[in-house]
Amino acid sequence: MARKNAFYAQSGGVTAVINASASGVIQTARAYRNQIGKVYAGRDGIIGALTEDLIDTSKESTAAIALLRNTPGGAFGSCRYKLKSLESHRREYQRLIEVFEAHDIGYFFYNGGGDSADTCLKVSQLAEAMNYPIQAIHVPKTVDNDLPLTDCCPGFGSVAKYVAVSALEASLDVRSMARTSTKVFVLEVMGRHAGWIAAAGGLIEDHGVPVVVLFPEVPFDEQKFLARVEERVARHGFCTVVVSEGARHEDGRFLAQQGPRDAFGHEQLGGAAPVVARMIRQALGHKFHWAVADYLQRAARHIASTTDARQAYEAGAAAVKLAMEGHNAVMPAIERISDKPYRYRFGVAPLSEVANVEKHMPRHYITPDGFGITEDCKRYLRPLIRGEDYPKYKDGVPVYATLKNVPVARKLATFDVR
Amino acid sequence: MARKNAFYAQSGGVTAVINASASGVIQTARAYRNQIGKVYAGRDGIIGALTEDLIDTSKESTAAIALLRNTPGGAFGSCRYKLKSLESHRREYQRLIEVFEAHDIGYFFYNGGGDSADTCLKVSQLAEAMNYPIQAIHVPKTVDNDLPLTDCCPGFGSVAKYVAVSALEASLDVRSMARTSTKVFVLEVMGRHAGWIAAAGGLIEDHGVPVVVLFPEVPFDEQKFLARVEERVARHGFCTVVVSEGARHEDGRFLAQQGPRDAFGHEQLGGAAPVVARMIRQALGHKFHWAVADYLQRAARHIASTTDARQAYEAGAAAVKLAMEGHNAVMPAIERISDKPYRYRFGVAPLSEVANVEKHMPRHYITPDGFGITEDCKRYLRPLIRGEDYPKYKDGVPVYATLKNVPVARKLATFDVR
Numbered sequence: 001m002a003r004k005n006a007f008y009a010q011s012g013g014v015t016a017v018i019n020a021s022a023s024g025v026i027q028t029a030r031a032y033r034n035q036i037g038k039v040y041a042g043r044d045g046i047i048g049a050l051t052e053d054l055i056d057t058s059k060e061s062t063a064a065i066a067l068l069r070n071t072p073g074g075a076f077g078s079c080r081y082k083l084k085s086l087e088s089h090r091r092e093y094q095r096l097i098e099v100f101e102a103h104d105i106g107y108f109f110y111n112g113g114g115d116s117a118d119t120c121l122k123v124s125q126l127a128e129a130m131n132y133p134i135q136a137i138h139v140p141k142t143v144d145n146d147l148p149l150t151d152c153c154p155g156f157g158s159v160a161k162y163v164a165v166s167a168l169e170a171s172l173d174v175r176s177m178a179r180t181s182t183k184v185f186v187l188e189v190m191g192r193h194a195g196w197i198a199a200a201g202g203l204i205e206d207h208g209v210p211v212v213v214l215f216p217e218v219p220f221d222e223q224k225f226l227a228r229v230e231e232r233v234a235r236h237g238f239c240t241v242v243v244s245e246g247a248r249h250e251d252g253r254f255l256a257q258q259g260p261r262d263a264f265g266h267e268q269l270g271g272a273a274p275v276v277a278r279m280i281r282q283a284l285g286h287k288f289h290w291a292v293a294d295y296l297q298r299a300a301r302h303i304a305s306t307t308d309a310r311q312a313y314e315a316g317a318a319a320v321k322l323a324m325e326g327h328n329a330v331m332p333a334i335e336r337i338s339d340k341p342y343r344y345r346f347g348v349a350p351l352s353e354v355a356n357v358e359k360h361m362p363r364h365y366i367t368p369d370g371f372g373i374t375e376d377c378k379r380y381l382r383p384l385i386r387g388e389d390y391p392k393y394k395d396g397v398p399v400y401a402t403l404k405n406v407p408v409a410r411k412l413a414t415f416d417v418r
Numbered sequence: 419m420a421r422k423n424a425f426y427a428q429s430g431g432v433t434a435v436i437n438a439s440a441s442g443v444i445q446t447a448r449a450y451r452n453q454i455g456k457v458y459a460g461r462d463g464i465i466g467a468l469t470e471d472l473i474d475t476s477k478e479s480t481a482a483i484a485l486l487r488n489t490p491g492g493a494f495g496s497c498r499y500k501l502k503s504l505e506s507h508r509r510e511y512q513r514l515i516e517v518f519e520a521h522d523i524g525y526f527f528y529n530g531g532g533d534s535a536d537t538c539l540k541v542s543q544l545a546e547a548m549n550y551p552i553q554a555i556h557v558p559k560t561v562d563n564d565l566p567l568t569d570c571c572p573g574f575g576s577v578a579k580y581v582a583v584s585a586l587e588a589s590l591d592v593r594s595m596a597r598t599s600t601k602v603f604v605l606e607v608m609g610r611h612a613g614w615i616a617a618a619g620g621l622i623e624d625h626g627v628p629v630v631v632l633f634p635e636v637p638f639d640e641q642k643f644l645a646r647v648e649e650r651v652a653r654h655g656f657c658t659v660v661v662s663e664g665a666r667h668e669d670g671r672f673l674a675q676q677g678p679r680d681a682f683g684h685e686q687l688g689g690a691a692p693v694v695a696r697m698i699r700q701a702l703g704h705k706f707h708w709a710v711a712d713y714l715q716r717a718a719r720h721i722a723s724t725t726d727a728r729q730a731y732e733a734g735a736a737a738v739k740l741a742m743e744g745h746n747a748v749m750p751a752i753e754r755i756s757d758k759p760y761r762y763r764f765g766v767a768p769l770s771e772v773a774n775v776e777k778h779m780p781r782h783y784i785t786p787d788g789f790g791i792t793e794d795c796k797r798y799l800r801p802l803i804r805g806e807d808y809p810k811y812k813d814g815v816p817v818y819a820t821l822k823n824v825p826v827a828r829k830l831a832t833f834d835v836r
Contacts, residue, residue, distance in 0.1 A: 014594045016587075044597035073590030079598040164815050169434075169717035172491030172818060176432045179462035180497040185713055208820065273710075291712035295603055299587035303720055305814060385814030396723060396803030397582050400590060402626065 003035060004106025006323075007049060008057075009042030010141075011081075011112030011119065014074040015155030016301040017312035018141050019401070021111050022076070023069040024316025025139065026057050032324055040103060040408055045079030046110070046119055050092060050417050052099050054408040067401035069313055070391040072301035075403050078112075081417070083119045086129055095415050096123065097132045102411040107135050107323045111316070113142035113153070117331065118355035124329035137319040138331035138351055141312070143298045145196035148357045149349035150333035152384055154315050155298070157308030160200035161385035162300045163189050163242070166293065167201045171209040171240045174289065178238035184229065184280050185240050186290040188273035190297060191216065192246040195361045197297070200381060201242030202373035210236040211372070214276070216246030217361050218370040220255060226283045228371050233286060241280075243272045302398055306387020307342070318346040342383030421453060422524025424741075425467060426475075427460030428559075429499075429530030429537065432492040433573030434719040435730035436559050437819070439529050440494070441487040442734025443557065444475050450742055458521060458826055463497030464528070464537055468510060468835050470517050472826040485819035487731055488809040490719035493821050496530075499835070501537045504547055513833050514541065515550045520829040525553050525741045529734070531560035531571070535749065536773035542747035555737040556749035556769055559730070561716045563614035566775045567767035568751035570802055572733050573716070575726030578618035579803035580718040581607050581660070584711065585619045589627040589658045592707065596656035602647065602698050603658050604708040606691035608715060609634065610664040613779045615715070618799060619660030620791035628654040629790070632694070634664030635779050636788040638673060644701045646789050651704060659698075661690045720816055724805020725760070736764040760801030 008025050010018055022041070029036045041055040042048025048055070055076055057065070068075055086093055099105075110120040117138045124136035140147050145156035167187055174185040191197040195215030202213050210232035214220060232239035247255045255272040273290040280286055311334060318332035333349035336342075365377035373381075391398040426443050428436055440459070447454045459473040460466025466473070473494055475483070486493055504511055517523075528538040535556045542554035558565050563574035585605055592603040609615040613633030620631045628650035632638065650657035665673045673690040691708040698704055729752060736750035751767035754760075783795035791799075809816040 010594065014591055047597065071590070072587050074594030076594075077597055078594045080595075081598055161814055165720050166714050166718070168815060168818070169490050169719055170713040172489070173432055173713045173717040176428070176492030176494075176496045177498075179465065179495055180499055187714075203815065207815065207818075289712050290710070291714050292708070292710045293714065294707050294709035295588040295591045296584050296605075296709050296711065296714075299591040300584070301587055302583050382813050387814065388808070388811055390806070390808070393806055395800050396579055396805065397586060397621065397625065400586070400625075 003037050005037040005104050006039045006107035006109060007042060007100070007105045008039055008109040009045045009048060009111065010074040010076055010078040011045040011110060011116035012078060013143065013298065014078050015141055015143050015298050016072040016158040016304045017155055017309050018111060019071045019073070019075050020069045020309050020312035021139050021141060021154060021316035023065055024313040025109050025320055026065050028317040028320040032320065035324060036107065037104065040105065041076040044077035045081060046083065047079045047081055047417055049096055049099055051415055052410050052412050054103060055405045056408045059406040060403055064401055064403055069309070070301065071400040072299045075401065076405065082115050083122050086122060086125065093126060093130060097126060097130060098412055100132065100134060103408065106133060109137050109139055109319050111139040111141050113144065114147060114356055114358060117147070117351055121329055121351040121355045124351060127328060135323050135328040137323050137327060138354065139315050139319045140331055143197065144191055144194055146194040146358045146360070147354060148359045149354055151336040151344065152334055154308060154312035156196060157305040157311070157384035158300065159190070159197050159297050160381060161305040162297045162303050163197055163200040164203045164385055165303060167211065167240055167242055168204045168207055168209060170291070171204060174238050174240065181287055182289050183233055183238050183286040184277070184288040186273045186277045186288060187240065187242050188245055188271050188290070188292045189242060191244045193358050195244050195246070198242050198244035199361060199365065199373050199377055200385065203378060203381060205372065209240055210238070211240045211242060213371055213373065214241065214243040214247040215361060215366060215370070216244050216248060218366060219250040220247055222279065226280065228369070229280055230284055241276060243276050245272055247272055301391055304389045305385045306389040307384050309389040314346065322348060339379050339383065342386070421455050423455040423522050424457045424525035424527060425460060425518070425523045426457055426527040427463045427466055427529065428492040428494055428496040429463040429528060429534035430496060431561065431716065432496050433559055433561050433716050434490040434576040434722050435573055435727050436529060437489045437491070437493050438487045438727050438730035439557050439559060439572060439734035441483055442731040443527050443738055444483050446735040446738040450738065453742060454525065455522065458523065459494040461823070462495035463499060464501065465497045465499055465835055467514055467517055469833055470828050470830050472521060473823045474826045477824040478821055482819055482821055487727070488719065489818040490717045493819065494823065500533050501540050504540060504543065511544060511548060515544060515548060516830055518550065518552060521826065524551060527555050527557055527737050529557040529559050531562065532565060532774055532776060535565070535769055539747055539769040539773045542769060545746065553741045553746040555741050555745065556772065557733050557737045558749055558751070561615065562609055562612055564612040564776045564778070565772060566777045567772055569754040569762065570752055572726060572730035574614060575729070575802035576718065576722040577608070577615050577715050578799060579723040580715045580721050581615055581618040582621045582803055583721060585629065585658055585660055586622040586625055586627060588709070589622060589629070592656050592658065599705055600707050601651055601656050601704040602695070602706040604691045604695045604706060605658065605660050606663055606689050606708070606710045607660060609662045611776050613662050616660050616662035617779060617783065617791050617795055618803065621796060621799060623790065627658055628656070629658045629660060631790055632659065632661040632665040633779060633784060633788070634662050634666060636784060637668040638665055640697065644698065646787070647698055648702055659694060661694050663690055665690055719809055722807045723803045724807040725802050727807040732764065740766060757797050757801065760804070
């Protein structure tokens, strides 16, 4: 087998541990020096390949690549850019082949979620469709935890841990304020199509906190919801609500869209949390506080789960090994062997069954009333948030990697990304 | 000196480390067993004293009181309730004396901010004004860091650390997304009257992050602000904005109030962050994300600063020692001896000079353009966020204390808190 270079890129929303996967890919590729030459990272995802904007990761020290494991965000830049079909956008695929050929690239590692798996699948087809020999392996990553065929997705465990810890802490706060002040705390979390992240908020019930979870999977019933909150407040003196940004009404409208346009005709920018908080205030009269965690939750490397950081690294390493075994159009998938003790292994999932498929919360993970999680779900979640994979600190702030990101000399004419 | 019992209560918004002060008061009082009998905690602050709702902390184990040091929220409940003047509300003060007398209370420790210092001062005057012998000592606590006569306030360092760490992490996220997606991230933080918390966001500039800070102390100038953001985006590709909830226009209106009422006549619930984000979108066209940290920031015990947790404990211990030395109407105050190495000691501040006084950011801590912090300010902040005082975890979630909170048997008739 002739030695070929590898291309690696990050795609879609980044996570607290996507760089751990990058570290896994790069360190493992360095170990296969007889088969893999250099690892070129695409600057800003697939756009880096199209524009021949490549980063030579061999210029980074061993220490920098190791530190990458503990650094949030996407060290090489990410993108929201989906390749169209091969038939309609032949020009883009030809360009990819030109760039791959010019830089002797035989391996394509794409680190992303469902949309990115689709891009990776399309690249994998270049081998047959356009006679360019390449192996494309997808490295799973998404805080949404909605990829099929894998027990969980690297990136999710750390967000879940952030949500569980933050919701618990804020609940202890509101509990102390409830007598004369705030009685309800509303926390909005990510997950536009699936409630996995919101589900993590349900874990704090075991810590004596009355919590009501709103999932995208359960159509919102305002009366039932308000009754549930009131019952919790009456009994415990306070209540915490964890609402998914994807929570929606029976007719499909997001809760966050409920707010009418303001006097200037602007769309209401508040998310689901202020809408839910206002609803509670109007119907029940309770003083509230609300938070929207947004990027804080998916960037929170300081509270990353050990399970998650480890799996993210291993997913990168497993992808390289799959390539070495001759695979194409696949993704390393996490297979759970047991809950307690938690054991798992990496298997292989065909991209054709991964791309564009969303895995929602199974109904038996949600309590019959629709506002909490079941013991099955807790059993699923607990090992994923276990362990604290702390970064190092200097002067009170984490030490995160800043790479040199040395560009590879261009060999081709420029190309317009449309 | 006859042995007397002590009363301890928590007041106002709680913090990640107010329970460390409680732990300091209780453990230190236990060491003075010849002078101090039991420590009775007020359930829900001063309301616990008025309603004779006392908690017997002697029923808590040594281990529980030690764990309290690492537990966020207010373990005995807090309140937003300010005693009126002695002249106009004699009835309340007489009730306090009845309760203190019935439970042989000679020491009053009140753990709070500026308003609470005023309550503590009023109680301290009971000795002279109503001939009831009591020593009232204030234990400083406020995330806002706005108490005078103390170099910093327990509670602030941990919020500052949370803001610096979170802003840095989210900035690494937006930096990776900026090519095709989000270019500006807006983080709203607490501090209605003073910009200390927002200032902590300015620390991440030293990590290569372009950050624009909006302080309550600097009247908001929309054109200058937008120009500043645009310059940052043009140069770095992205920008982070840290906005204080107290940021306001020249005429005193809060930015958060800018939104007009909606079609139903409701007040706009979005905070300052969505207002600022929309402004940027409209004027500059950049895609944005925004977060409102709210209670998450002040409850985030998982990322508490070691300096802060230690000072909170020591403030509680110092308060008890001041009482033992015969003081009344005072507060232990932190006096900074040097920045580097960071050294401090506890002095004594008279409550008459503390109550109802707010300490704002000095102008020389804010850069001339009004959007950042100076080297003086960084020198001030750095030691306060230093060190990671991690709690213990079980199954991925912190182990926080839950006290038994055994009530003391009531001896008096009930009393209506108005």
